Every structure is written in C-alpha cells, then in structure tokens.
Amino acid sequence: MIHRKLATALLLALTFGLGSLKLHADEGMWLFTDLPSDQLKSRYGFTMTDEWAQHVMLSSVRFNSGGSASFVSSTGLVLTNHHVASDTLQKLSTPEHNYIEDGFYAPTHAQEVAAPDLELNQLVSIEDVTAQVNAAVPAGASVAEAAKARRAVMSEIEQKSLDTTGFRSDVVTLFGGAKYHLYRYKKYTDVRLVWAPETKAAFFGGDADNFEYPRYCLDVTLFRVYEDGKPAKIDHFLKFDEAGVQDGDLVFVSGNPGRTQRIFTLDALKYLRDHRLPYVLDYLRRLEVLMQQYSYEGEEQKRRARNLQFGIQNSRKAYTGMIQGLQNPSFLEKKAKDEAALLKQIKASPELKD
Template sequence: MMLRSLRSAVATTASLAAVGGAMAVMAAPSAAMADEGMWTFDNFPVQTVNQKYGTHLDQAWLDRLRLASVRISGCSASFVSPEGLILTNWHCVVGCSQELSNPQQDYVKNGFTARTREEELRCPGQTAEVLTEIVDVTARVQAAGQGLEGAAFNAARQAEITKIQNEACAGDDTFSCQVISLYRGGQYSLHKFRKYDDVRLVFAPENQAAFFGGDPDNFNFPRYALDAGFLRAYEDGKPAETPTFLKWNPEAPKEGDVTFVSGNPGSTSRLLTMSQLERLRDQQLPVTLIQNSELRGRLLEYSLTGDEAKRVSFDPVFGLENSFKVYYGQQAALTDPEFMAAKRAEEDELRAKVAADPNLVQQIGDPWADLARVQTTATELYLPYRQLEASAGGGSQLYAWARTLIRAAKNPTMTEAQRARLSEAVGAETPVSTDMEEIRMRYWLSKTREYLTVDNPQVKAMLGRESPEALADRLISGTKLTDPAFRRQAVGMTVEQLSAADPLLAFVAGNDQAARAIADRWAAEVNAPTARAAEKVAQARFAVYGTNQYPDATFSLRLSYGDVRGWTYRGVTVPAFTYMGGLYERATGSEPFNLAQAFADNESKVNKEVVYDFASTNDIIGGNSGSPVVNADGEVIGAAFDGNIHSIGGAYGYDPELNRTVSVSTAAITEALRNVYPNPRVLEELGVR
C-alpha cells in the first residue's frame, strides 16, 4: 500500500531477495521497454502508445487528464465531478480521519460519511493542486550557476529558481509555482499549480475495509481492499467549480484493456550511478532500516498500553511499518548480485559510448569519477547531517513547529504576507499526542547520542547533564506549542523572546546553529558537486540516447501506460482480478483477516461478482497512491493504491514481466457506496444510478 511515501508489504526474506533477481531485466537506456516509464505530460510517447494499443490519444486528451489530476499532501488524486469532488485512497485521507477523531468518535476505525455538504469536515493542512502550466526553464537555471562551486553555486541556483517561481505566481495565492529538477538536473521545468487550501473529508471507509489483510497482504496480490476515499475542494466557503473532471465509469475493466495512471510518483533512483547506489546500499539504507525498526518497536509497545494509545498511534505505526518494508525491499534489490550487475553493465555501456566521442569527453569530463569522490564526503557527513538536521526531532510535530518558528525569526527577509501565511499554517487546529511526541524525542535524542557518541560537541551541547529521557520529558511537558494560539503569537517574536517563552523553543534555538552548519556543509560539499556531475551524466544520456527518455520521479505529475494483466512467477500464474465474494472467502474472523463491520452486516446485499481490485502493468512508485486509473476514453476506472511484491525494487528499475500496479476498481467503490456504506448523494454526483 503506497501511503504518502509508499505503503508496502510484509514479505519473507526469500521473497524479497527474489525481487532483485527479477529486477535484473531492465530496459536499455535508449528507449523505454514495454510499458516502462513515468512520463512527463509534455514528453509523453503518444505515437508509441497509439501504435501499440490502437488508441487515439491526442493533446486534447492529455490536457483534460492533466487538468483533472490532483496533487494532495504526499499523494495523488483526481476530480470526479464538476463540484470539486476528489477521488483518492483511504490511506491518503486516514491522517485527516485521525486528526478529526477523538476518544468518543474514531473515524479511522468506524469510517466517515458526510450525508450532506454541511457535514463535510475540513482536513487540517490539506491542499489540492492542479498542474496548469509547464515551462522549460533549463537555460535560466543552469546559467545561474555557471562558473561557481559549493555554497556560491547553490545560492545562485536557488536565487534564480526563487525568482522564476515568484515571477510565475506574481503574488497570487490561488497559485503555487515550483521549479522541478528532471533527469537529475539535465532539465528544469516550471510547474504552475491552481491551489485549493480548503479541502474537506467526504467519505472514508472503516480501516479494516480499506486495509483488509493488513501487512501479510500488503504489497501482495490477490488483494481485497477498499482503499478509496473522497475529499472535496472548496473555494470561498463553497464547493470549487471544477469543470474539467474525469467521468466515473462504474464498470470494471477487462483483461488486456489499456490503462493509464496519472499521478505524482514520489522518488525513483533509476538514473543514479553505481557509486551512488553503493553508498545507499552500504550506509543510508541500513541506518534508515535500523532506526525505523527501533522506532516502530517503541510505538508498537505504546499502542498496547490502552485504547486511546492504540487510536492515536494507528496512522504513525501504519506509515512507519510500510515505509520500513519499502526500504527493506530496496535494500534487497541493491544487495542482489544479478540486479547490480545489470546496473553496472548499463553504466559501462554509457561510459563506453561517451569515451568513444572525444568532443563529448571534452564537454563533460568524467562525472562518474566526480560522483564517486562525492560519495566519500557524503559517507563522512551523513550521520551528523541525518541526526542534527535531516531527521532532527525524530518526527516530532512539536519539534518541527519549534524549528520553523526559530528559523522564521532568524530570517530578516520574510515579508508580512509570508509571516501571515506562516501564522495560519502553524496555527491550524492540529491534535497532538504528547505521549507520542515524547517517545519520538526520546528516541531521537538517544539515537543521536549513540550514533555521534557521548563526546561529540553537539551531543554535549544538546544534552548537557540530562539524559535523553529526562530532557525529552522536560521539553515536551513544558512546551506551550500544543496551543495553536501560542504558535500564532510566536510568529511575531524574536529569537530571544521565543527562547524565554518556551523550553522547546529555547532548546531548538540553542542547537540550531550546529544544525545549520552541518546542513550548509552537506549542501556545499555534497549537493552542489552532485548536481554539477549529475547534469553532465544527463547530458551524456541525451547525447548518446536522445531525448526519448523519462526522468526519475520527483513527486511531480507523470503519466504511465499499460494494460490489465496478471503475471506468472516460478510456475504460478496470478490472475489480474479479485472479486468481492473473495473477501468473504478470505475472511477468517481473526485480525488482520476479520471483516469490517459494515461488510459483515451487509453481506446479503453485496454483489459478490463485482471486480474488487485489479492488476496492471503500469509503472508507478510511492506518491502515486490515489492516482486515477483511466481507460482510453479518459474515464476513471480505478484508484491505484499498491504494487505487487516484484515492484518493491521499482525505485531502481522496472521488469515488465513481473512489476504490477494494484488498484481498487470503481466498480467496487460503486458497490460499496450502494450497499455497504449507502451514500446516494455521492453516487448521484458521480452520475451513477
């Protein structure tokens, strides 16, 4: 399940090891193989798709799909009515469900249904964005850093990017503008979005319906999950007018039907060099796995202490478990000899072609050697950078607010308008579990001491004479940042005033200089030379293979194509479809295979012949969660929510024989809205009778 990063699945070590071997069959860099690719909308291979599938796609078709596609926090979605109704995954709205819940009303466990527009509840901090414009700004961005190195290079590039974004949005808060790096810096695109800041929850099923089978089924198939939810975009207190939307098709697709997935894949690393992949394998992924595993254990232990603890920890544990499994699968791919041999052969082929062209060598030098040298520096800086900056606070929301406020107070260039927006953002009514916050702070402080050692100057400065446990207790129990009114008031304070007003703010202020120092070193000594060298690798790819390539994923809008299809692995054929009747057959009565209450109560009403979930060859990754799956007519027929076990290594490569996208069908969603969670209002809005 693809969460806001990537919901994945429990798998045995043997199964995960097999993933790497399966991944070893990869496309030649010169052209996408089979249905491979997360393509930008301005470089989608329309002719290739039309020839292969007999479709009649054109620019108008692409434009309609782009303008109906929605990016929400960490996920993808789509407009499915002219009144701002948004289809996405349940696991993309479960955070909202949890924030709106309380000990008396648990919308995660029991689900949420708004019977009227007035009952639709605003999701704290949620936004919805629609990509309205794409402009190539490569020349401007690359020229800005010409002749510069390190911090100066970063500053010049960032200044130009900020200038481009400000020019494009021109101070209009209804839009957001973002310069996206593509092909690891080989190209830069300005993406302009129509933005909706008022997004409300319309429908979410019970968690047991959406996540039936739990971790054992996760990242596997067959699946029986109603991983779907509805939001609505509002503007000026009214449902937004969204004339470009996807027509709802309540019929399930057939095997072999062409499918398109439009969404925002989060991050892939298919264009990384071998030295970069090896550092991921040898340092970054192992550290991440170890720390995630320990934090998961602490949160799971806490979840067993009572009903309220179980409620507030559900979504954090859910996300942490799944991200852990993704990293585990990625590590399995990178430790598979066959997979890495294929990656090395791919790199060797490109380097040989470059070496055969003296003009190209003169132009780009040896960026692979440059990147290898950067990895030495990155290895040295990674742990302090991770502990003091990148993962500081261990995921604590209170710590994140404190750091935001301290850094805003230190920023003399912030305008009144920017401070007003910050005040609104940090002052949103967001429930905070102080128990969970303390667990995260204790964990982070203890791991920082462990990884950087007791005698490290920054560790000494952070802890003083306190233990991680005592310090975490003092900071969390004493902070006022749980109060939204105080957070809004704090936006106007100086650093000195903030430090005097609150112990957590004082702690962050006292340690921020060290955090910023290591962040500056990472930016200057790792990010800047990586960006320069990666641009040259991209130039090499363009020179050797042309521009008919898709870039790595960057949580920007992409379109993949494929068809509805199962797969065969080691003599076992997995069909493309599951049916609603299969849910009842698979149910055992014991977690995680117990029926959701509404499905149990309404079994006699459910049409068990309806297609529940289906598999397709579309190439996706985390961030694609909630992406609309559409047919050749541009109608929505499902919502992507997962990949199969063979797609775990999809961050590094794609195997057309085995990689599959898993989606919940609109047929199943329609059936559920009719007979399990009756909602005639939404069905009518979807045009379903």
C-alpha cells in the same frame, strides 16, 4: 545523488486476462511534457493527443500532505487512497469519534467536515526554465557556490510566477539537474471530508498484506473541494466506467509527486545497499517497537499512535523490498554492463565528451 523528480507523471500498463487480473506493465514513468506518443501509437495503436494529456493532467490532484488523487465529478469530488487521507482522519478524530476506526459518511454537503491544514493542488501549466537557472551560475563557481546560485534564482522564479499568476509555483529539478521545470498549481484550501471506510475494510490484511498482490482492501476515501463556500465547479474530471477494465485495455495511472532512481550510478546503488538503506531500516525497526509499546498503554494511545505506526510499517516494508532488489546480483550486474556501455559511447563521441 542523481535523481529525477517528477511532480506529475504517467504510468501505463496493458492488461491481459481480466478474470485473473494479470497485468503487463510497459516500461516508463513519463512527464506530461515528454509523453511516449510514438511508442504508444506503434505498439498499441493509441493516438495520444495534446487535448487528452491536458485533460488527464487537469483531472489529477496533489495532496500537500503527500499523495495523489483525482477529480471525479463536476462538483469538486476528489477520490484518493484511505492511507493518503489517514493524516486528515487522525486530525479530525477525537476519543468520542474515531474516524479511522469507525469511518465517516456525510449524506449531505452540509454534513461534510472541513479538513484542517489540508491543501489540494491542481497542476495547470509547466514551463521549462532550464536556461534561466543555468544562466545564474557564474563561470568558475564551486559546487557549493553553483548550488547556492541555483537555489536563489529558483526562489526568484517561483516568487515572480506567484506574483504574476497567483498560482502556487514550484521549480523542480529533473534528470539530476539537466533540466528545471516550473510547475504552476491552482490551490484548493477549503477541502472537506465526504466519506471514508472503517479501517478494517480500508486496511484489510494489515501490514502482512501491504505491498502484496493480490490485495483485497477498500483503500479509498472521498473529499470535496469548495470555492467561496460552495462545491467547486470542475471542468476536467475522470468519469467512472461501470463496465470496468476489459481484457486488452490500455490503462494509465497519473500521480504526483513521483520519483524514479533509474539513473542512479552503480556506486550510488551500492551505497544505498550497503549503507543508507540498512541504516534507515534499523531506525524504522527501533521506532516501530517504541510506537507499539506506546499503543499498548490504552485505547487513546492506540488511536494516537495508529497513523504514525502505519507510516513506519509502510516505509519499513518498502525499504525492505528495495534492499532485497539491490542484493540481487543479476540486477547490479546488468547495471554495471549498462553503465560501461554508456561510458564507452560517451568516450567515442566528441560531442558527448564535451
């Protein structure tokens, strides 16, 4: 299927009415190498400089367990969601110390707890390697042969980059294979838990409130990255603004990994609606029942099952929203018109036809 994978991206919104917390989200999910500078300047009078974009990129963090975060201090403090941290909280918990249920707080650096198997990645550079990847595909290659050749050269590019720079190196596929970018990350492997709220605050409202707006919960956790046994010295981090968002402020969200399926074809969306998503939802519902039954067997079983249960319920609700959107006739009607207009434009242009 065609997809656009974004290792690190920006979302933006313009706020209206602070008291009612109403937001107007502008359209777009943007790569750091393709930011809408002209659009932001003309619509909002905001001049996006390369220095500003670089600062935001370097302030953003990726969890290897999945999820986004930000550096928020010069001493390696990292802010993320509680649900992103739940995997680590689960691993650190014991029958005697349930950090998911009871929360955690380290008053001093010495009391911060090492997070097992956790790695944080800071994106430091992006390189376009499209020409290298495409050049590796021999003329007349079949689809399978071309895919194999691309995978091989992507692995070579990643290994060469790692050997040369020492940075974690990932080649990502963009726009369904139209572009390939090499992302280099600085790795932090000494990561320690600083603070996490108890689950009654972090997941207030439970599954019923998840993916709903407004939502009232303390979905936040703090970690700290260390280097050579000491809190890491961080040059780029996001500062807290005690005044908060004001009416009319332009707000950006930086996150990774991200993905959008906006360029899926009409047939691909119909396949998702009629086959893929119903299958996934049926699987998730069955798995959810099994995990609920297991959690009823005792407190320890409930503790062990909680993180997986959250993941299942979170996915089930997300996929339910997706399929409801695809079942809206007006959505696919618009998609059909847009696709027909695009095909017409392609047929009318010799350059695009080639």
